[in-house]
Amino acid sequence: MILAALASVLLAGQAPETVPAVQTPEVLDPRGNLEPSSLRRPQARIRHMGSYLEAVVNPGQGVFIRAYDGRWYYAGLTVECPRLTRSASLRFETSPGGRFDRNSAIRADGWLCLVSSVTEAGGLPDDLR
Numbered sequence: 001m002i003l004a005a006l007a008s009v010l011l012a013g014q015a016p017e018t019v020p021a022v023q024t025p026e027v028l029d030p031r032g033n034l035e036p037s038s039l040r041r042p043q044a045r046i047r048h049m050g051s052y053l054e055a056v057v058n059p060g061q062g063v064f065i066r067a068y069d070g071r072w073y074y075a076g077l078t079v080e081c082p083r084l085t086r087s088a089s090l091r092f093e094t095s096p097g098g099r100f101d102r103n104s105a106i107r108a109d110g111w112l113c114l115v116s117s118v119t120e121a122g123g124l125p126d127d128l129r
Contacts, residue, residue, distance in 0.1 A: 081113035
C-alpha cells in the first residue's frame, strides 16, 4: 500500500495532498507534568546498573535511581504503570551491555513497565524522601 502511494507520487511528479504528521512521544517530568520540548533534559545512561545504590519510586510515573557513583537519575515511563508503588518489588531490565537507558524496562511486582527516558535528576525531591 505504501509502495503504491509512493509510485503514484513519483509518476505524477507531485507531492501527495496529505502527509501524516510524525508523532513525538510525550515526555513527563518527575512530577508527571508534560515537559515543553525546550526544557527537556538530555538522555542519560546508567552504567553498571547491577551496582546501583538506591531506587525510590515515584508511584505510577517512574523511578529515581541513585547510581553507583552517587548521582541521581530519573527513569520516566511510557505510560502509567499501576503496579509501580512505593512497596513494589522492583527488577531492572537493562539494555545489552548492562546499561540502563530509554530502551530498558522496569518490572514492578512482575508487571513490565517500559522506560521512555532516563535523565539526570540532581537529587531526590523532598516529597519522596
